[in-house]
């Protein structure tokens with residue numbers, strides 16, 4: 343090994359300033375060790391280029407709501423809004439009605455009638471970003487959610503819900519619901535995100551077990567209708 | 583083109599799109615580093631995911647005293663080291679698939695590349711992988727960062743927290759070992775080929 347080794351490396355990797363380069367070249371003329379190193383290392387560097395890296399699709403997807411999208415596209419907007427809405431009606435039984443309707447006792451009773459929360463869903467294993475779900479639900483809620491939901495709810499003799507609410511009442515309801523969305527705990531969203539993922543997975547299975555998942559959704563919607571009918575009726579009576 | 587520093591600043595302020603741009607910019611080099619360090623595609627993908635996730639979470643702690651890319655390289659190398667320690671594994675030199683000419687015909691880099699050239703290239707790739715896998719980790723890392731990522735000696739020294747002279751020593755020793763291995767392997771391959779042809783003509 344020659345004492346000029348480090349400078350020869352600078353030369354080999356083009357990190358030597360021009361003045362140094364000329365000096366090193368003069369040294370190489372007279373030093374067999376360094377000249378041999380440079381020639382051999384140049385061959386090694388050439389050989390190293392043979393080791394390529396396989397082509398790779400992007401592995402970075404955390405921001406894309408990928409697990410939700412296919413489901414979102416496959417399921418009618420009203421059903422999705424319903425499924426999402428079920429979660430915050432059911433998940434906050436007792437609390438939701440109070441937040442929407444103040445101290446109106448009828449609202450509380452209705453929310454409790456909405457059925458058991460899906461407690462079996464683990465809350466510590468979110469498959470999608472809660473923020474994504476949150477914005478999705480908000481978007482869905484304001485775009486189509488509550489309107490579609492109301493239209494999907496039949497009015498019958500046993501169903502006291504009016505065909506149309508006045509615009510202010512509807513706006514207030516929407517605002518209240520959105521306020522609830524805003525105030526909702528992170529845990530709630532984790533639960534929702536997981537629930538949506540579960541439903542999304544069911545949708546995939548549904549291709550083979552045709553209809554089962556939609557039946558399940560429809561059942562959820564039925565439960566939801568009861569709750570929403572009650573809420574809307576209470577709201578209606580408060581407006582009047 | 584927006585600088586890394588600016589994108590980092592925007593990402594730190596919560597701009598997810600800015601971070602995505604950083605990912606797009608650095609994903610391939612980071613994958614290459616992980617793949618060449620571990621020798622496994624699957625694990626390299628996991629490391630890339632993990633590295634960007636850690637970078638994203640750690641953005642606020644990144645003070646910009648180093649380049650973003652250096653910081654990212656360092657995270658990646660640490661993750662690779664963790665993986666190798668956990669699995670008690672040395673990097674794997676992936677053995678090339680069969681050298682069947684029909685199989686190879688699809689993989690020619692350029693239409694002008696002959697099957698013989700392709701075979702030679704793949705043999706060389708395998709030889710390089712084996713030789714690199716046998717190097718001590720410190721030498722391998724120095725060579726990797728220099729040869730495949732074009733970092734300066736100074737940048738490598740900062741990333742690895744060691745003096746400039748140490749980086750050059752590792753590189754020199756690594757190149758010397760590689761040189762010996764590759765020369766020997768090439769000599770062996772040549773004599774094997776000779777024996778093969780002599781065997782078939784006898």
Ligand SMILES: [Zn+2]
Pocket residue numbers: 344345346347369373374375376377
């Ligand atoms: Zn010398």
